[in-house]
Amino acid sequence: MSQLLKRFFYTLPLVFIGCLGSMPGHAVESSVVSIAAGYDHTCALTTAGGVKCWGNNESGQLGNNSTTNSLKPVDVVGLASGVVAIAAGYRHTCALTTAGGVKCWGELYEPLHYNGVKHLTPVDMPDLTSGAVAIVTGGAYTCALTTTGGVKCWGVYSPLLATTPEVYVKDINSGMTAITAGFFHTCGLTTAGGVKCWGVNHDGQLGDNSSTEHLTPVDVTGLPSGAAAITAGWAHTCALTTAGGVKCWGDNFYGQLGDNSRTNSLKPVDVSGLASGVAAIAAGDEYTCALTTAGGVKCWGAKLVTIKGGPGSTNYSESFDEKDLTPVNVNGLSSGVAALAAGRKHACVLTTAGGVKCWGLNDFGQLGDNTNTNRLAPMDVIGLSGGVTSGPVAAPASPLTGLWWNQNESGWGMSITQRDSMAFLAWYTYDSIGKPTWFVISSCPLVGSGCTGDLYSVVGGTPLGVPWNGSGKVVTKVGTGSVAFSDNNTGTLNYSVNGVNGTKQITRQMFATGSVQPSVNYSALWWNENESGWGLAITQQYGMIFATMYTYDASGNPVWYVASSCPLSGNSCAGDLYQVTGGSAPTVTWNDAAKVVTKVGTVNFTFQNSSAGTLTYTINGVSGSKVISRQLF
Structure with a gap:
């Protein structure tokens, strides 16, 4: 899920891609600058502005003009360049172009087609060929943040129930700096650093201290300011504070709120042990992960896979006992991570070397390691592990700063x-x-x-x-x-x-x-x-x-x-x-x-x-x- 973070000097939206840029002459040459994890597929944005995807493709969500699943990255047709951000949903994927336009592919919900239409290659979204600065994808809907700070949503599960982005979400014509989409709910980050949410609220995922659905945005209790980024899972939401801490609310059956309990919360609670030191967050279906300022990754909630049957077994089971109620370190990711993305039951990171690693459920090849084997620890994505060119010194994490x-x-x-x-x-x-x-x-x-x-x-x-x-x-x-x-x-x-x-x-x-x-x-x-x-x-x-x-x-x-x-x-x-x-x-x-x-x-x-x-x-x-x-x- 792509994110837009707060602005510096004044109220002008800017896109946060969540990745590391590449520069000629580096010892480490990045191949990827951004990643997005969908329900059971994954995509990467390359340094050339192109898009590659892998995993489930039954609805054409890989964009390679087929419905054949892929165990490793394939090129999205027509998108070898010109893309600045990507977002992956349930059965569809979208890209933000350098012109501020939005292109999507997979199972899309368009006018007069409420059951969805499969597009095996990218198509332009009506009325959004320009003016967008960020995109997010929910279950079967998509939202775009505009240059005015407004929000447009479309798709049969969007709160507006609009099928084209012709109308702003009610009461959001301006004032937003970031958006995030869960499966059935959406949230926005305001210019004041507050959070507003709308949509389904049966588990308290809107954070307004109620379980009442809202088709118009409501304020998240206790967060009128101080938020720097937001992320949404299936039925829970989290915010990164300006102090580098994390707060979450909503469904907590698997401990995805990280407060050392399994009790749902209708308003934000602090994630245990993460009052500071966090640079980015990403929420999956029933888990959450954080990227630390040291470049490490911690996750909490449902474990992505449970392996039974001893060494070498790939049997997947969904055990209610397999959960972490507070953040734990991800094996092999104590440093060197530039960005992270969370899917349904898999997660991926972008390394500072420009490579991609994924772990978790792999039934459709969403880990990109050319297998269907579930992984308990991060594995390199085939063809996206970074590379080495001539030069004596490795590039720092942010070489242009x-x-x-x-x-x-x-x-x-x-x-x-x-x-x-x-x-x-x-x-x-x-x-x-x-x-x-x-x-x-x-x-x-x-x-x-x-x-x-x-x-x-x-x-x-x-x-x-x-x-x-x-x-x-x-x-x-x-x-x-x-x-x-x-x-x-x-x-x-x-x-x-x-x-x-x-x-x-x-x-x-x-x-x-x-x-x-x-x-x-x-x-x-x-x-x-x-x-x-x-x-x-x-x-x-x-x-x-x-x-x-x-x-x-x-x-x-x-x-x-x-x-x-x-x-x-x-x-x-x-x-x-x-x-x-x-x-x-x-x-x-x-x-x-x-x-x-x-x-x-x-x-x-x-x-x-x-x-x-x-x-x-x-x-x-x-x-x-x-x-x-x-x-x-």
């Missing part, structure tokens, strides 16, 4: 944060009269050796030191931007800003050295979740932090400050804060002599953990403090 600049134009820069195969670019530069301004590309999906996305400007925000008023900000699309990387340290920025095109060579800025990297790296986007309109880009190299603060001046105009030298001492750092004015606009020739660097105050960061901290500042004589958290996008 860092501070980028043009070394001949010292006065502007770009903070790139990569999370799996999605990049967020914050470009701090100058307007036509040399006044500091900033642009962001909030959704830049990595395909091949680069990414392309829309470029936005945000004005009208509240300056630091004044109570936040997010209603004043105005978000304007000013153009497009793309980056193409030659390797982990060099690339090219191409842009179009207000109709003016340009190109800049960029390199990774190295500002610190050392012999040993600290155990915790705070490099990330950071924000205050209640003040969606400003933020921080923190880049850490060894024991030094370079922080760029994107905010507003007294008139509500965008401004940026930098702490170029903030040495870490324990879990905190302190440094001087600077403003740089007089630089040249990106659309004119750079004039280095015109820029003026002025110290405007000081800044201090104190981190409670890798996902939460406090910003304390003094800027032009005004002091303040903000709670900040790592932004998961």
Whole structure:
């Protein structure tokens, strides 16, 4: 199930693909950037933007123009490129294209065909050839998140019971940043970090402290804010909090809520032992899994397979005694995992090397290891185990995250944060009269050796030191931007800003050295979740932090400050804060002599953990403090 996570600076949706991007010149060459697990089939999105699927194909859900099951990956017809996200359902699969369109295949429910029609190859969804930023699949329905933050659903089991995506789900025209689909219920993540759900509710899976069905969204009790991601199983739902913890609600017969009980809950309960340290979550039918910040995987609830009959036996049984009521480590997956996906009774992970491993029930070949043998531990998917090319150093988990600049134009820069195969670019530069301004590309999906996305400007925000008023900000699309990387340290920025095109060579800025990297790296986007309109880009190299603060001046105009030298001492750092004015606009020739660097105050960061901290500042004589958290996008 694909997921969309919360946004950083402002309310613009962006796709979370949940995977690792590839770069030329890496020692480890990724073949896959995203995975999706359906009822009993699995699919992968490749670095070229193509789709491969395997497992059950009786309804054409593999998309290879047949109904023959496949024990290993096969290419989806017509989708060798151009795809940025995938979702797998009960008997169908869907893909989100680079144009924002949706294509689906398998057993689809369309106008005048309420019993479903099989499509053995992808077909365009009516009225959704553009404008979508994320997709999820439930039992026999599909939902799309639109560029306006609205939700469209279609299929006979959708809450709207619509058969084409012609109408928004009632009461959701905007305000959503992510969606997830269970078998008969759907949930959305709001811009405030709250969760709303609708649909079937017999086990409390809507989380509104009732078991009443709702065709319109209802608030999940106790989660008006603080959620960063959501996932839905058959009849239970879970949320990842901004603190890195996990809360679940709904059916708990198999212990899938992880609270060390088998009691259903009509509202969220904490998962035992997971108050922090979680980066992503995925829910299967009657189990749940979490990806830790260390790259390991823990699961709880129904065990995916029960093997009886001794060594070598492949007999499958569904034993009510085979369950874990609290999270347990998955064998062989203590580190090295970039993303995970959960199907009915099988699960898969994407490794940081770009390979795919699966385990669990394998009756239709959904594990992709060219057998029908059930697996208690993760096995490599045939042809998707990653590969090795020339080069001395393996790529890090997020190779593009860092501070980028043009070394001949010292006065502007770009903070790139990569999370799996999605990049967020914050470009701090100058307007036509040399006044500091900033642009962001909030959704830049990595395909091949680069990414392309829309470029936005945000004005009208509240300056630091004044109570936040997010209603004043105005978000304007000013153009497009793309980056193409030659390797982990060099690339090219191409842009179009207000109709003016340009190109800049960029390199990774190295500002610190050392012999040993600290155990915790705070490099990330950071924000205050209640003040969606400003933020921080923190880049850490060894024991030094370079922080760029994107905010507003007294008139509500965008401004940026930098702490170029903030040495870490324990879990905190302190440094001087600077403003740089007089630089040249990106659309004119750079004039280095015109820029003026002025110290405007000081800044201090104190981190409670890798996902939460406090910003304390003094800027032009005004002091303040903000709670900040790592932004998961």
